[in-house]
Amino acid sequence: DQQVKQNSPSLSVQEGRISILNCDYTNSMFDYFLWYKKYPAEGPTFLISISSIKDKNEDGRFTVFLNKSAKHLSLHIVPSQPGDSAVYFCAASSASGSRLTFGEGTQLTVNP
Amino acid sequence: GAGVSQSPRYKVAKRGQDVALRCDPISGHVSLFWYQQALGQGPEFLTYFQNEAQLDKSGLPSDRFFAERPEGSVSTLKIQRTQQEDSAVYLCASSSSQITNEKLFFGSGTQLSVL
Numbered sequence: 001d002q003q004v005k006q007n008s009p010s011l012s013v014q015e016g017r018i019s020i021l022n023c024d025y026t027n028s029m030f031d032y033f034l035w036y037k038k039y040p041a042e043g044p045t046f047l048i049s050i051s052s053i054k055d056k057n058e059d060g061r062f063t064v065f066l067n068k069s070a071k072h073l074s075l076h077i078v079p080s081q082p083g084d085s086a087v088y089f090c091a092a093s094s095a096s097g098s099r100l101t102f103g104e105g106t107q108l109t110v111n112p
Numbered sequence: 113g114a115g116v117s118q119s120p121r122y123k124v125a126k127r128g129q130d131v132a133l134r135c136d137p138i139s140g141h142v143s144l145f146w147y148q149q150a151l152g153q154g155p156e157f158l159t160y161f162q163n164e165a166q167l168d169k170s171g172l173p174s175d176r177f178f179a180e181r182p183e184g185s186v187s188t189l190k191i192q193r194t195q196q197e198d199s200a201v202y203l204c205a206s207s208s209s210q211i212t213n214e215k216l217f218f219g220s221g222t223q224l225s226v227l
Contacts, residue, residue, distance in 0.1 A: 004154075036218075043116070043203055043218030044155070089154050098168045099145075100216065102154030 003027045004092050006103035014111055019077040021106050023090030026071065030092040034100070035064060035075050038087045047088075048075070080110045114138075116219035118204050124225045125194045133189045133222045137206030144187050145216065146179055147203040155203055161187060162210055194226045 005024045013019045021035075031052040036044035050057040050064045050073070057064050063076045077084055090103040117136040125131050137144050142163050147155035148171075157171040163184040172179070176194075181187040191198055201223050205216040 006154075041220065043205070043220050045218070046215045049215075091154075098160045099157035099171065100155075102156070104152070104154050 002104075003030075004090055004101050004103040006088075006090055006106050008106050009104070010107040010109070012109045012111065013080050015082055016079045019075075019080045019084065019108055019110065021075040021077075021088050021090075021108065023073050023075075023103055024071060025073075025092050027092070027094070027101070028071070029094040029096070030101075031095055032093045033064070033066060033073050034091045034093075035062075036089045036091060036102075037084075038089060038105070044089055077108075080108075082110050082112050084108060085110050116204055116206055116217050118202075118219035118222050120222060121220065122223050122225075124227065127194060127196060127226055129194050129226075130190065130192045131194055131224065133191075133202050133204075133224070135187045135189070135204030135206075135219060137185065137187070137204070138208075138217055139185075141206035141208050141217070142184075142210055143207040144181055145205045145207075146187070146189050147205065147218075148173075149201040149203055149221070151200070158189070158202075191224075194224075196226050199224055199226045 034049040035047040037047050038044040048062050050066050066073045087105045089105045091100040119134045144161040146158040149155045159179045160168040161181040176192045178190045201221040203221045205218045
C-alpha cells in the first residue's frame with residue numbers, strides 16, 4: 001500500500017527552465033509534507049516543507065504547492081541549475097505519528 | 113562532528129551472519145530514526161527513539177531486527193541471521209524536535225549486502 005507516490009521516476013530539463021516534480025498521497029491523515037534532495041552516496045537533505053493549513057510555501061528558487069482536495073503536491077524549481085540534479089523525495093507525516101512516509105523518488109537531471 | 117555519522121559505510125555479510133550498524137547523531141538531538149532504503153525505492157521507517165526510549169518500533173520487519181540507544185545518543189541497529197532480502201541502505205536520522213519530523217538530518221547510510 002503505497003501511501004505516497006511519485007509517478008515520474010525521472011525528469012530532464014534545460015538549465016534556466018522550470019522543473020516541476022509531482023507527488024500524490026492517499027492518506028487523508030497526512031498534514032505535513034516535505035521534500036528531500038539526495039545526491040549519490042549521501043543521505044537525503046531537507047529542502048522545503050508545507051503544512052496542510054497552507055497551499056503554497058516559497059524559499060528562494062523552490063516553491064511547494066499543496067492541493068488538499070486532490071491530495072497532490074508539487075515542487076517547482078525556477079530557474080533550474082545543473083547542481084539541482086539529484087533524486088527528489090516527497091514525504092508526508094501526520095500529527096499523531098512519528099514517522100515520515102516517503103515516495104519512491106524522482107531523478108532530476110538539469111542539462112547545461 | 114557536525115553531522116550524523118554512520119559506520120560502517122559498507123557491510124558485506126554472509127547469509128545467516130549477525131550484523132551491527134552504528135549511528136552517531138548530531139550532539140544534543142533528542143530524536144533518532146532508522147530507515148531502510150531498498151534499491152530504487154524511498155526510505156521506509158523502521159524505528160524511532162526519543163532520548164533512550166524506543167517509542168515506535170512498528171516498522172521493524174521481523175524479530176531479527178533490534179535497535180537500541182542506551183544512553184540517549186549513539187544508536188545501534190542489529191540484524192540477526194541476515195537474509196538476502198535484508199540487503200539495503202540503512203539510514204539513520206536525528207532531529208532536535210520532539211514533536212514533528214521537520215528537518216530530519218540524515219547520515220550517509222550503511223549499505224548492507226547479504227550474499
